[in-house]
Amino acid sequence: MKSSFSAFILLLLALTCKGQFLDIGPAAGVSYYIGDINPSAHFSNPQASFGGLFRYNYTTRWSLKGSVYYGTIEANDADYNWQTQRGLQFKSNILEVSLQAELNYLTFFTGSKTDNFSPYIFVGVGGFLFNPKAEFEGQTYSLRDLHTEGQNTEDYPDRKPYGSIGLAFPFGMGFKVSVSKKITIGMEWGLRKTLTDYLDDVSQTYYLDGTKIDPTDPAQLLSDPTMVHTKGMYRGNPENKDWYAFTMVFLTYRFNLMGKPGCNDFKNVQKFR
Numbered sequence: 001m002k003s004s005f006s007a008f009i010l011l012l013l014a015l016t017c018k019g020q021f022l023d024i025g026p027a028a029g030v031s032y033y034i035g036d037i038n039p040s041a042h043f044s045n046p047q048a049s050f051g052g053l054f055r056y057n058y059t060t061r062w063s064l065k066g067s068v069y070y071g072t073i074e075a076n077d078a079d080y081n082w083q084t085q086r087g088l089q090f091k092s093n094i095l096e097v098s099l100q101a102e103l104n105y106l107t108f109f110t111g112s113k114t115d116n117f118s119p120y121i122f123v124g125v126g127g128f129l130f131n132p133k134a135e136f137e138g139q140t141y142s143l144r145d146l147h148t149e150g151q152n153t154e155d156y157p158d159r160k161p162y163g164s165i166g167l168a169f170p171f172g173m174g175f176k177v178s179v180s181k182k183i184t185i186g187m188e189w190g191l192r193k194t195l196t197d198y199l200d201d202v203s204q205t206y207y208l209d210g211t212k213i214d215p216t217d218p219a220q221l222l223s224d225p226t227m228v229h230t231k232g233m234y235r236g237n238p239e240n241k242d243w244y245a246f247t248m249v250f251l252t253y254r255f256n257l258m259g260k261p262g263c264n265d266f267k268n269v270q271k272f273r
Helices: 002-016
Strands: 021-034 047-057 062-076 089-104 117-130 133-136 139-142 165-178 183-194 243-256
Touching (some): 047 089, 062 243, 089 165
Antiparallel strands (some): 021 047, 047 062
């Protein structure tokens, strides 16, 4: 009878703890890209990134997380052996807003003396801004504005300029540790599957013969910097969409919503499995 009553009390506490915790804090790390210029090398040319996140802890296993991350991605054919004759390069800032479902592998809540660490996985959806750029004679140009694959030209009327807003599907894994009654630190790595093949401004075929390129025209030269390709040759692979990734270290502070005491404040409650 006593054990049944104790189990009932624990169940009530677990249910009343739903949704009472909100973790908010900054994050910093690196970002990188996978696409037509760098098809497979993870953590190649990592760039500094930063942002912030909130985590709405629905239970000790499930959370809803939102994040805003800002980073940079870049790549250069000269850094890879397989396409050095192409000579393409780009650099783009990424501003991402996303919402993710997060599942802890172990029972976790901030401030617990026992359930104070856990690996986790996450998956979600987000939107991002991007704008690939490249340099020509000391000036930086927006590659989208140059129509480097013949967008809207007479020969390629079906090729439309791509936009600056994309849809991404983040997924990945992380690890978090509660270091005090209110503070959690952690690290996560997440890939972003996008629906665009133009993070790098490289997707389809060359629209000019290299021998006919005007080397003083940035729009023409940045479409084929080595001027050795023929019209119609593949410049990229339109079948494979581009990816980007964030690896972030974060620190969050726990807030009890609506002024209610949180699960962590019940010192006798250790686990809710």
